[in-house]
Amino acid sequence: MFNLHKDHRTLVTISFVVFVLLSLFIAVVPAYQMQDVSPLPNQAELTESELKGLNLYISEGCVACHTQQVRNIEMDKMWGDRPSIPSDYYYSKSRMDIWRQSPSLLGSERTGPDLTNVGVRQPAIQWHLLHLYNPRTVVEESVMPAYPWLFEAKANPNENDMVVPVPPKFIKSGDTKIIATQEAMYLVAYLQTLKQTPLPTNPEFIPSVRKKETVQSDQKSMLPDGEQLYMQTCAACHQSNGQGLAGAFPPLAGSKIVNDENAEFMIQIILQGYDARPEYAMMVGFADQLTDEEIAAIANHERSSWGNKAPAITAEEVARIRTYTLSLNQ
Amino acid sequence: MDRKFNLFVLLGLLLPTLALAQPEPNPNPENWLTSPGIIGTFFLIAIVLIIAIVIMLFQVSSYVQTLRAKKIRAQRLAFNEELIGLNEAGIDEILLKRKEALKYRLVGEELGSAKDAMDEKGLVYKVSHDPGNPLVDEKRKSPLTFETPSGLKRIIIFYLGASAFWLVFGTLVGQYVGMKFVWPDMDHIAWLSFGRLRPVHTNTVFWGWASMAMIGLGYFVIARTSNTTIHSYRWAWVGWWMLNVSVLLGNIFLMMGINNGGGEYREYIWPVTLIFALGLVITFFNYYKTVANRKISEIYISNWYILAGLIWTIVLVTIGYLPFYQDGLGETVIQGYYMHQGVGMWFMTFTLGLTYYYLPSSLNKPIYSYSLGVLAFWTQMLFYTMIGTHHFVFSPLPWWLQTVAIVFSAGMFIPVVAGTTNFLMTMKGSWNQISKSYILPFFLVGVIFYFVGSTQGSFQAFRFTNFVWHFTDFNVAHSHMTMYGIISFLLWASIYAILPKITGREPKQLFVGIHFWMAFIGLFAYMISMMAGGTLKGLSWIEGKYFIESVTLMKPYWVWRAIGGSLMFISHLIFAYNFYIMTRNPIVVMDKTKIQDQIAA
Numbered sequence: 001m002f003n004l005h006k007d008h009r010t011l012v013t014i015s016f017v018v019f020v021l022l023s024l025f026i027a028v029v030p031a032y033q034m035q036d037v038s039p040l041p042n043q044a045e046l047t048e049s050e051l052k053g054l055n056l057y058i059s060e061g062c063v064a065c066h067t068q069q070v071r072n073i074e075m076d077k078m079w080g081d082r083p084s085i086p087s088d089y090y091y092s093k094s095r096m097d098i099w100r101q102s103p104s105l106l107g108s109e110r111t112g113p114d115l116t117n118v119g120v121r122q123p124a125i126q127w128h129l130l131h132l133y134n135p136r137t138v139v140e141e142s143v144m145p146a147y148p149w150l151f152e153a154k155a156n157p158n159e160n161d162m163v164v165p166v167p168p169k170f171i172k173s174g175d176t177k178i179i180a181t182q183e184a185m186y187l188v189a190y191l192q193t194l195k196q197t198p199l200p201t202n203p204e205f206i207p208s209v210r211k212k213e214t215v216q217s218d219q220k221s222m223l224p225d226g227e228q229l230y231m232q233t234c235a236a237c238h239q240s241n242g243q244g245l246a247g248a249f250p251p252l253a254g255s256k257i258v259n260d261e262n263a264e265f266m267i268q269i270i271l272q273g274y275d276a277r278p279e280y281a282m283m284v285g286f287a288d289q290l291t292d293e294e295i296a297a298i299a300n301h302e303r304s305s306w307g308n309k310a311p312a313i314t315a316e317e318v319a320r321i322r323t324y325t326l327s328l329n330q
Numbered sequence: 331m332d333r334k335f336n337l338f339v340l341l342g343l344l345l346p347t348l349a350l351a352q353p354e355p356n357p358n359p360e361n362w363l364t365s366p367g368i369i370g371t372f373f374l375i376a377i378v379l380i381i382a383i384v385i386m387l388f389q390v391s392s393y394v395q396t397l398r399a400k401k402i403r404a405q406r407l408a409f410n411e412e413l414i415g416l417n418e419a420g421i422d423e424i425l426l427k428r429k430e431a432l433k434y435r436l437v438g439e440e441l442g443s444a445k446d447a448m449d450e451k452g453l454v455y456k457v458s459h460d461p462g463n464p465l466v467d468e469k470r471k472s473p474l475t476f477e478t479p480s481g482l483k484r485i486i487i488f489y490l491g492a493s494a495f496w497l498v499f500g501t502l503v504g505q506y507v508g509m510k511f512v513w514p515d516m517d518h519i520a521w522l523s524f525g526r527l528r529p530v531h532t533n534t535v536f537w538g539w540a541s542m543a544m545i546g547l548g549y550f551v552i553a554r555t556s557n558t559t560i561h562s563y564r565w566a567w568v569g570w571w572m573l574n575v576s577v578l579l580g581n582i583f584l585m586m587g588i589n590n591g592g593g594e595y596r597e598y599i600w601p602v603t604l605i606f607a608l609g610l611v612i613t614f615f616n617y618y619k620t621v622a623n624r625k626i627s628e629i630y631i632s633n634w635y636i637l638a639g640l641i642w643t644i645v646l647v648t649i650g651y652l653p654f655y656q657d658g659l660g661e662t663v664i665q666g667y668y669m670h671q672g673v674g675m676w677f678m679t680f681t682l683g684l685t686y687y688y689l690p691s692s693l694n695k696p697i698y699s700y701s702l703g704v705l706a707f708w709t710q711m712l713f714y715t716m717i718g719t720h721h722f723v724f725s726p727l728p729w730w731l732q733t734v735a736i737v738f739s740a741g742m743f744i745p746v747v748a749g750t751t752n753f754l755m756t757m758k759g760s761w762n763q764i765s766k767s768y769i770l771p772f773f774l775v776g777v778i779f780y781f782v783g784s785t786q787g788s789f790q791a792f793r794f795t796n797f798v799w800h801f802t803d804f805n806v807a808h809s810h811m812t813m814y815g816i817i818s819f820l821l822w823a824s825i826y827a828i829l830p831k832i833t834g835r836e837p838k839q840l841f842v843g844i845h846f847w848m849a850f851i852g853l854f855a856y857m858i859s860m861m862a863g864g865t866l867k868g869l870s871w872i873e874g875k876y877f878i879e880s881v882t883l884m885k886p887y888w889v890w891r892a893i894g895g896s897l898m899f900i901s902h903l904i905f906a907y908n909f910y911i912m913t914r915n916p917i918v919v920m921d922k923t924k925i926q927d928q929i930a931a
Binding site: 004005006008009011012015016018019020022023026027028030031032033034035037058059060061062063064065067069071072073075076078083084085086088089090093094095096099100101102103104105106108109110111113134135136139141142143144145146147148149228231232235 | 510511514515518520523524525526528529587588589590591592593594599600601618621622627628629633634637638641642645646649651653654655656657658659660661662663664665667675704711712715716718719721722724725726727728731734797800801802803805806871872874876877878881882888
């Protein structure tokens, strides 16, 4: 029928047509269908400055190392409360401009952490700015590139300037201050929008890891792993050794508040945040993000590590302080 | 006992209902990879695969044996017929001749050892009393010099020259970004930051090095196997300019921070890619016209792959850049399709086509099986096209799309085994030539990597292995195993095979050897370190350790990667030098009188 060995026209036509048909079936049609999604009811649209931040995120090539997809397997639970769904990308993944297509946010490498929920995990602006200026100011082991071109060095910043508390050893000429440019602020604004919109019932993860066995014998072991929670939630600023960062984040090792026998003030700070000391950056509250058990576990880890010796507290105490603090606010 | 358990786990994988009956539904993270399930699965699949190959080889060889036996029987019958047909006088004549022959005795001077040496025909053009380099074995010289039209010769040399330049530049960038994992504060210059340079590396080696080399080598194959001249040299030059300009422009844009959206291998913005795509269209047109004007009726199998590779890639780029279906996760579907087919339909298909010509021609024998090549061709198109989504297993893309991708990834065994068998069977019987040639080792490594790299990629697509390897540096190992181990090695093999024949200039064998071994050892160091590190990284994630631990644990492996990368880069400098030697002067015309003068002197 087809004499492919001798008829170049048929050979090329068949390979062309069949390939186009296969491509339509496996790529174009599914892609077309995947566009047909709506945003979630309470999902926020990106503002103009956040979109500018997204543009920077793309042009600096952040997607080479950071994914934005929580897979539906349990090992990805650390990156979000639920697996990602197509609607999550409704506002962020659309054509950027006439020259550039919809950004490839899902990514294929996790050389750095997944950023799906980084807005929840890392709410502090100052931390982000420091981290962008040079990641090794806050995470010593990091291999992420520094982005000094998003900052300016100024001898006398005026009051509108966003001064970044960069430790002196990271600044070339000692007496200048590092100012965040508008671009850095856009990028951070975008990073702060990266939060999973809650669903009424979260889809489940496919379990891949055996559940951690909890020993029921005494009160303390009922609490989750405080050290792990500390590493996930607090260590980015206060550092894994509890030493904080001079000029940016106060140390917890040897801190009066942490070592106070009465944990009430400490728990209040964790719940509500703290901005009483001008020499340090502002801390945001974690009341919405952490349960009473988790806060108790973190507090106990902080109160018993790095030379700190304060008595342990229970989840019930945290619950009591939470109700009391909330009532004060109303 | 153990084996039973393996079988059980394997069955559990295949039948979800059985899996539910397992006493431990969630695998233990502590010894994930050493769990009997994974090892057993791999072991079993490997056994099946090896046995299948052995069986197939036996089948094929017994079939060949029967064919050969048939032929011998037919010859014997024909001989008998001839004997019976002889007449008396003829038999006597033969017997007398034989009698004479039996009387002959050697006298001991037949080889002329007692006579003076004399080159009456002027065949010797160089006399040397120095046995040459005592360190390494002398390889066979390239015996033939093809009569290639000078227009074609220039085109091939310029395409290959551009490819050599992009190889050196692209891998210099690759080496630099690799070192940034070890010293992240090497520089603080925006244009040289990791996020911007990484796509410069990948795009340069893709569209600069491999594509230019492929098209240049393709021009020779197309003309030679069609027994005609290239349709238009002018268009070939236009294509050359367009492809090079697009890579140059694209890289400048990337370093400026202007990219298409970060999707791998389509980071160039569309105006730049359009130039590249038009370059491909022109090349396709030129190739197609040449094949259409061929002087023989058959279209050689290489030209199937080469023409199809071009036409598929033109379709691919069009689909990859059209905007109508690329909002939301539509872009992600296309990204999986595009980045996989970029490798499969362009580099793999085209390079296989080149191998179908350059491998048999450098062995000076025909390809083992034309039909296996055709089978591999159609299965390549059918299976490779379907598997793009395996880059997004467990992602929010539709489950059916992921499953299709995984199933067809397994189906890739068919074209891969067919291709590998074809090449290995072509080399069979010529193994002793490998130690005598500087070209064949490149071919052998490329062919072996074709099997190993592709098969490993199919394994990597399984859901089970995705837990451990997805998002880790293992991916990087896989892409270097294929783009470097397969594509680059086969391209070097082809370049070393053809350039000396058309320029009459051979590279220094020692330097080709150094190129080979540095590239090979470098690749191995690169691959093994990234695979080991990537696996440990994945395991640490499964165990739920803090992310930064997976960064610290990678550090020694990144150092090893940089060492392997340095070896690879240095080997490319040597390749560039070899290229220079091979193309330095115009063809050396053998001047008989001059040579005779030399001998006399």
